[in-house]
Amino acid sequence: MAHFDAAGAGGLRVSIEHPEAEALLRRFEPVVRSTKGDKFFPMDVEPYVRACSLWVQRPGEEAVCVVPEGKLDLDRLPQQPLDEAGAVHFLKFMDPHDIAEPGSRTGRFRMFGRRAARSFKESREAFRAGRGRLARVGYFSRFVDALYSITLLARGRVPGESAAAASVSYERIMAEGEHYRYHGRVTRGNGWVVLQYWLFYPFNDWRSGFFGANDHEADWEKICVYLSESAGGEVRPEWVAYAAHNYAGDNLRRRWDDPEVEKVGEHPVIYVGAGSHASYYAPGEYLTELNIPLPSPLARTANTVRGFWKERLGQYAGEGGGGPGYLHIPFVDYARGDGLSIGTGGDREWDPPRLMLDPPPRWVSGYRGLWGLYARDPFEGEDAPAGPMYNRDKSANRVWYDPVGWAGLDKVPPPDEALAAALDRRSDLESRCAALRIEISEKSRLLKKLGVEVAALRDRSHLDAPYEEGARRLAELSGEVDRLRARLATDETVSASLEEYAERLQAGERDPARSHISRAHRPASEAELRGSRMAEAWAAASVSLMLISFVAIALFEREHLISMLVVSIALFAFVEAGFRGRLVNLVSSVNIGLAVIAALILIYEFFWQLVVTTVLGVGLYVLWDNLRELRR
Amino acid sequence: MAGPGNISYRPMRAIGLLLAFQVVCLAGLGAHEFLQVDWRGVGIEAMPRSRQVIEAVTLILFVPPAVMTLMSALSFLLLRRKGWLLAAISQGLSLGVCLWLYSQTQPWYIYPIMAYCILMILYLNSQDVRVVFHAQWRTSTQQEPGGSA
Numbered sequence: 001m002a003h004f005d006a007a008g009a010g011g012l013r014v015s016i017e018h019p020e021a022e023a024l025l026r027r028f029e030p031v032v033r034s035t036k037g038d039k040f041f042p043m044d045v046e047p048y049v050r051a052c053s054l055w056v057q058r059p060g061e062e063a064v065c066v067v068p069e070g071k072l073d074l075d076r077l078p079q080q081p082l083d084e085a086g087a088v089h090f091l092k093f094m095d096p097h098d099i100a101e102p103g104s105r106t107g108r109f110r111m112f113g114r115r116a117a118r119s120f121k122e123s124r125e126a127f128r129a130g131r132g133r134l135a136r137v138g139y140f141s142r143f144v145d146a147l148y149s150i151t152l153l154a155r156g157r158v159p160g161e162s163a164a165a166a167s168v169s170y171e172r173i174m175a176e177g178e179h180y181r182y183h184g185r186v187t188r189g190n191g192w193v194v195l196q197y198w199l200f201y202p203f204n205d206w207r208s209g210f211f212g213a214n215d216h217e218a219d220w221e222k223i224c225v226y227l228s229e230s231a232g233g234e235v236r237p238e239w240v241a242y243a244a245h246n247y248a249g250d251n252l253r254r255r256w257d258d259p260e261v262e263k264v265g266e267h268p269v270i271y272v273g274a275g276s277h278a279s280y281y282a283p284g285e286y287l288t289e290l291n292i293p294l295p296s297p298l299a300r301t302a303n304t305v306r307g308f309w310k311e312r313l314g315q316y317a318g319e320g321g322g323g324p325g326y327l328h329i330p331f332v333d334y335a336r337g338d339g340l341s342i343g344t345g346g347d348r349e350w351d352p353p354r355l356m357l358d359p360p361p362r363w364v365s366g367y368r369g370l371w372g373l374y375a376r377d378p379f380e381g382e383d384a385p386a387g388p389m390y391n392r393d394k395s396a397n398r399v400w401y402d403p404v405g406w407a408g409l410d411k412v413p414p415p416d417e418a419l420a421a422a423l424d425r426r427s428d429l430e431s432r433c434a435a436l437r438i439e440i441s442e443k444s445r446l447l448k449k450l451g452v453e454v455a456a457l458r459d460r461s462h463l464d465a466p467y468e469e470g471a472r473r474l475a476e477l478s479g480e481v482d483r484l485r486a487r488l489a490t491d492e493t494v495s496a497s498l499e500e501y502a503e504r505l506q507a508g509e510r511d512p513a514r515s516h517i518s519r520a521h522r523p524a525s526e527a528e529l530r531g532s533r534m535a536e537a538w539a540a541a542s543v544s545l546m547l548i549s550f551v552a553i554a555l556f557e558r559e560h561l562i563s564m565l566v567v568s569i570a571l572f573a574f575v576e577a578g579f580r581g582r583l584v585n586l587v588s589s590v591n592i593g594l595a596v597i598a599a600l601i602l603i604y605e606f607f608w609q610l611v612v613t614t615v616l617g618v619g620l621y622v623l624w625d626n627l628r629e630l631r632r
Numbered sequence: 633m634a635g636p637g638n639i640s641y642r643p644m645r646a647i648g649l650l651l652a653f654q655v656v657c658l659a660g661l662g663a664h665e666f667l668q669v670d671w672r673g674v675g676i677e678a679m680p681r682s683r684q685v686i687e688a689v690t691l692i693l694f695v696p697p698a699v700m701t702l703m704s705a706l707s708f709l710l711l712r713r714k715g716w717l718l719a720a721i722s723q724g725l726s727l728g729v730c731l732w733l734y735s736q737t738q739p740w741y742i743y744p745i746m747a748y749c750i751l752m753i754l755y756l757n758s759q760d761v762r763v764v765f766h767a768q769w770r771t772s773t774q775q776e777p778g779g780s781a
């Protein structure tokens with residue numbers, strides 16, 4: 001059993017006792033607002049596990065059922081024997097063949113089919129995608145997206161009927177006992193009290209239901225509320241962090257008083273992405289890009305060329321600042337908040353939470369397998385996630401063992417500690433400055449003595465060797481004293497700045513609420529969503545149309561293949577750029593491409609003339625420069 | 633001369649003059665080529681068309697980009713910044729025509745046009761010039777972020 005206790009996170013981390021923990025969790029529990037058409041909501045893990053079977057996949061073998069459906073529960077889940085290297089334990093929530101309905105096998109299928117179809121129809125009627133994701137991104141991204149979809153045929157993936165089957169199964173669980181539950185955990189770390197809300201969804205139907213990247217059984221999402229604690233034991237909410245996909249760091253968290261954090265009383269409001277269950281601060285449609293990095297040598301070359309183009313040639317190279325990589329596959333997270341709302345003031349109230357206090361329950365710490373189907377997807381997008389404590393590869397999950405560092409809060413002291421931290425740091429710097437002053441004073445004295453010694457040795461031929469040695473030591477010492485003085489000057493400036501900062505803190509002033517955010521995730525603006533139907537239709541059809549036109553040209557215009565291809569690509573690119581308001585970028589890129597080709601032709605045709613002209617030019621310049629110097 | 637917001641208009645005037653110069657050169661080149669040809673007998677079908685005739689006729693291809701260049705030059709000289717897109721398209725078209733002619737008949741005049749267009753493209757795309765236009769486009773199109781759906 002793995003415990004992450006005080007030694008694990010590099011700081012104090014003591015569990016708060018049960019009644020206080022539950023009261024704290026309930027006081028700040030979130031309000032979850034889903035999107036119309038979403039079929040799965042946060043549920044308790046217990047009925048889910050009871051509806052699952054447990055399997056193990058050993059390398060090179062067929063998956064074997066370890067515990068059949070109906071025999072599994074939270075106590076039995078972690079009681080699995082050790083297995084060989086590379087083996088993956090996983091739960092199986094849904095197998096359409098196992099839908100337990102009375103009657104014959106055919107009857108069961110018919111019944112399942114009807115219910116799944118009804119569920120699918122209801123979902124479709126409730127959800128309208130609006131302006132498609134493809135209309136919001138570039139041609140190349142759409143082409144890569146098409147390739148990505150094609151790879152799903154070759155990759156391991158969750159079967160197509162699984163979402164409908166999971167929906168039926170979820171409905172059955174809810175019919176037996178409707179509940180909406182989160183799994184709560186309270187920890188202390190780096191001066192913060194952290195409330196963790198782990199939301200468990202039985203199925204992620206982002207791909208099949210909402211044009212997203214993946215489907216998988218089971219989904220663990222998390223929300224953290226960070227509290228500061230006064231000496232009297234009173235807690236005050238300071239920060240929140242909502243998990244969205246695999247993002248981490250400063251951009252994830254918001255200060256409690258940030259206007260973007262919507263609240264109902266003391267309950268932060270979360271807008272949940274349809275199907276993906278990613279959490280957002282504001283309602284809307286978020287463009288999420290899956291970055292595909294270029295291979296390292298290619299990326300290095302691209303960066304070098306870009307640097308040369310921008311720095312050396314002084315050419316415009318865009319604003320940069322895009323994410324890493326050059327290939328991006330776009331997906332839209334629909335977090336509209338117009339569906340079922342759970343929590344204070346919502347359509348449904350939360351049931352009492354299932355607590356996961358330290359030491360964590362055995363089903364959390366003892367089961368390292370996946371919480372749903374192991375689809376054997378090499379990109380892992382279609383594989384179910386592991387539990388709260390682990391990653392898919394069985395390593396420890398950072399959100400569990402370091403929730404403060406996960407949101408980039410490890411560098412931020414709680415407000416009550418900020419002043420002391422600033423004064424402490426200033427005191428450290430002052431001590432260092434004092435030590436530096438002494439060191440500089442001693443070394444300056446030595447420098448003067450050494451200077452006098454070197455002056456005394458100068459122009460004495462019989463003392464050349466000690467003179468040279470002395471001069472070398474003098475230069476070294478002089479450089480060292482210079483560096484020490486520069487460091488002292490910097491430290492003094494920083495110390496003064498810290499003093500000023502401490503005064504501001506003392507006066508009750510705080511940093512701007514959003515100063516830590518470098519790139520906030522924002523929903524699409526009204527203007528972006530107002531795109532015309534034409535643009536949407538074009539986005540949906542353009543890649544296919546282009547490929548068809550290529551085939552037509554290859555079949556019927558073989559004589560003018562190259563020129564027709566160029567004309568056709570130019571036409572498609574022009575229309576595309578027009579729809580997306582990117583004509584300037586297109587024209588600029590095409591011009592640069594043409595200029596490079598033309599330059600190569602000129603070099604090829606006039607190589608020797610260019611060499612001669614260049615040499616003549618350099619010669620004339622040198623002559624002019626020298627003559628100018630003579631004239632002065 | 634600096635306009636409001638410390639934006640220098642010098643690059644715009646310079647580009648305007650360079651574009652006007654390009655149009656004048658193209659017009660001069662056209663006139664020169666057409667005057668070189670003995671047009672008598674050109675219409676007779678049996679006569680093989682000389683290289684000089686072909687070179688002169690293909691110059692017509694430069695008329696649309698030349699017209700666009702003239703319009704963009706006037707835009708620049710009148711300090712209308714929207715001329716940048718027009719100028720960029722005209723340079724791209726001119727280069728495109730040059731490259732096509734290079735793959736076909738390779739008339740002598742495409743080389744100087746190519747060289748001039750390359751320099752103009754680099755100048756139009758230079759950081760100093762783009763920043764002037766980019767800044768203006770941004771201020772005219774920028775919206776307050778954070779609009780929600």
